[in-house]
Amino acid sequence: GDSVTQMEGPVTLSEEAFLTINCTYTATGYPSLFWYVQYPGEGLQLLLKATKADDKGSNKGFEATYRKETTSFHLEKGSVQVSDSAVYFCALSDRDNQGGKLIFGQGTELSVKP
Amino acid sequence: NAGVTQTPKFQVLKTGQSMTLQCAQDMNHNSMYWYRQDPGMGLRLIYYSASEGTTDKGEVPNGYNVSRLNKREFSLRLESAAPSQTSVYFCASSVVVRTNYGYTFGSGTRLTVV
Numbered sequence: 001g002d003s004v005t006q007m008e009g010p011v012t013l014s015e016e017a018f019l020t021i022n023c024t025y026t027a028t029g030y031p032s033l034f035w036y037v038q039y040p041g042e043g044l045q046l047l048l049k050a051t052k053a054d055d056k057g058s059n060k061g062f063e064a065t066y067r068k069e070t071t072s073f074h075l076e077k078g079s080v081q082v083s084d085s086a087v088y089f090c091a092l093s094d095r096d097n098q099g100g101k102l103i104f105g106q107g108t109e110l111s112v113k114p
Numbered sequence: 115n116a117g118v119t120q121t122p123k124f125q126v127l128k129t130g131q132s133m134t135l136q137c138a139q140d141m142n143h144n145s146m147y148w149y150r151q152d153p154g155m156g157l158r159l160i161y162y163s164a165s166e167g168t169t170d171k172g173e174v175p176n177g178y179n180v181s182r183l184n185k186r187e188f189s190l191r192l193e194s195a196a197p198s199q200t201s202v203y204f205c206a207s208s209v210v211v212r213t214n215y216g217y218t219f220g221s222g223t224r225l226t227v228v
Binding site for chain 1: 145154157158159164204217
């Protein structure tokens with residue numbers, strides 16, 4: 001079945017460092033790909049998405065490009081801030097999948113130090 | 115505009131007790147979901163309802179039942195709670211129009227079974 005694999009955390013960075021969180025997927029159809037962010041004590045919020053190959057999703061300085069040839073959707077940010085400390089989830093949804101279910105990776109915890 | 119509302123936010127149960135987690139959305143979404151979040155395992159789908167009047171099993175349905183009471187409400191019931199059901203539970207709703215996915219998550223219910 002469809003699945004998502006993320007790099008393990010926790011990831012600890014200094015403020016203004018470059019961030020990459022790797023995400024790869026396995027899917028039989030043509031999925032849409034997402035990054036969600038969860039701040040402490042809160043639910044998940046959509047960070048960005050891409051719905052077809054070579055699309056780039058971007059939001060709040062974060063970017064991710066849908067790479068069908070490498071089945072990847074890595075999250076990047078050029079300069080992280082303390083406020084970016086959170087858990088990040090990569091997810092996919094197969095548009096042919098009835099009900100539009102999301103399949104999540106295990107999450108990567110990011111901690112940014114001043 | 116409340117989005118997705120879950121109650122209760124916290125609950126402690128004794129093994130064998132039953133309870134119902136409530137979820138309501140006010141966005142007129144067709145699809146609703148229940149996920150559980152466990153450390154290192156991301157979010158796993160318990161049950162979902164693609165539309166009013168339908169429900170289907172997700173990845174980890176054992177020990178749970180659901181009811182799609184109407185378009186707004188989707189409840190999750192634990193008939194006989196077990197310590198393995200200690201988790202954080204998230205309700206979500208979505209609308210899928212072509213490739214425009216709109217998922218909204220509730221803030222979660224933290225359940226402890228002792």
